[in-house]
Amino acid sequence: MKITAMKIATWNVNSLKVRLPQVLEWLASNQPDALCLQETKLEDANFPFAEINAAGYQVLFSGQKTYNGVAILSKNSATEVCAGIPGFPDEQKRVLAATLDGVRIVCVYIPNGQSLDSDKYPYKLRWLAALAGWLKEELRQYPRLALLGDFNIAPEDRDMYDPKGWEGQVLCSPPERAALQQIEGLGLKDSFRLFEQAEETYSWWDYRMNAFRRKRGLRIDLILLSEALAHSCVSCAIDKTTRALERPSDHAPVITEF
DNA sequence: ATGGCTTCATAGTGAAGA
Numbered sequence: 392m393k394i395t396a397m398k399i400a401t402w403n404v405n406s407l408k409v410r411l412p413q414v415l416e417w418l419a420s421n422q423p424d425a426l427c428l429q430e431t432k433l434e435d436a437n438f439p440f441a442e443i444n445a446a447g448y449q450v451l452f453s454g455q456k457t458y459n460g461v462a463i464l465s466k467n468s469a470t471e472v473c474a475g476i477p478g479f480p481d482e483q484k485r486v487l488a489a490t491l492d493g494v495r496i497v498c499v500y501i502p503n504g505q506s507l508d509s510d511k512y513p514y515k516l517r518w519l520a521a522l523a524g525w526l527k528e529e530l531r532q533y534p535r536l537a538l539l540g541d542f543n544i545a546p547e548d549r550d551m552y553d554p555k556g557w558e559g560q561v562l563c564s565p566p567e568r569a570a571l572q573q574i575e576g577l578g579l580k581d582s583f584r585l586f587e588q589a590e591e592t593y594s595w596w597d598y599r600m601n602a603f604r605r606k607r608g609l610r611i612d613l614i615l616l617s618e619a620l621a622h623s624c625v626s627c628a629i630d631k632t633t634r635a636l637e638r639p640s641d642h643a644p645v646i647t648e649f
Numbered sequence: 650a651t652g653g654c655t656t657c658a659t660a661g662t663g664a665a666g667a
Binding site for chain 1 (some may be wrong): 652653654655656657658664665666667
């Protein structure tokens with residue numbers, strides 16, 4: 392039986408309208424089999440599918456005006472498309488799942504939470520609980536599953552530039568990390584940590600205060616793989632070159648091959 | 650210092666991101 396290698400990636404583009412030229416350039420250079428996008432910030436009627444199709448990629452999208460919005464770009468066509476978490480009514484467009492080349496791709500834009508005393512924080516925790524419940528069923532149905540996107544959670548202190556300064560705050564608070572561990576406990580592995588990685592490798596840097604130049608970032612964009620995929624995973628890397636471009640997204644793409 | 654920067658919706662500023 393022939394096993395075809397697959398390269399998948401995730402990138403929070405912070406407006407696909409602004410970042411479309413960078414996305415097209417990145418697809419041409421990196422040739423992933425699938426690229427999951429978050430924060431497209433576009434209504435479906437305005438999604439630039441023609442430009443992406445012309446670049447050799449098919450598109451699935453679930454968007455809204457101004458905020459959120461997710462998409463899956465892929466070389467081959469996907470099936471069994473699902474937008475949102477079944478049984479969890481949510482007007483915010485944050486989830487898109489599809490089956491591609493025998494792999495269940497789950498693209499997520501997990502809520503930010505804003506701060507521990509914000510209404511958005513309990514929403515984030517409810518959202519994560521719903522995601523975990525749904526993923527348990529998905530994994531039963533699709534043993535070859537990849538969960539990728541902007542998690543808005545730094546898994547460990549080594550994923551932050553200043554863990555002491557961030558301690559207890561949103562993006563690293565114990566309940567958020569516990570929710571992530573519950574999801575990993577379903578049998579999903581952080582592909583980045585399957586390999587030796589340089590210290591201070593992050594996926595997001597604040598636009599302010601020269602954070603990127605000063606290496607003040609967080610690793611909050613993740614690609615989690617089910618056991619079946621983790622076994623054949625050969626690499627995971629963060630492409631921080633995009634963060635140095637003109638008008639960059641504040642997030643960098645994460646790429647995993649298996 | 651609750652600032653700093655970027656995007657979007659707007660036509661002044663304000664919300665939101667992380």
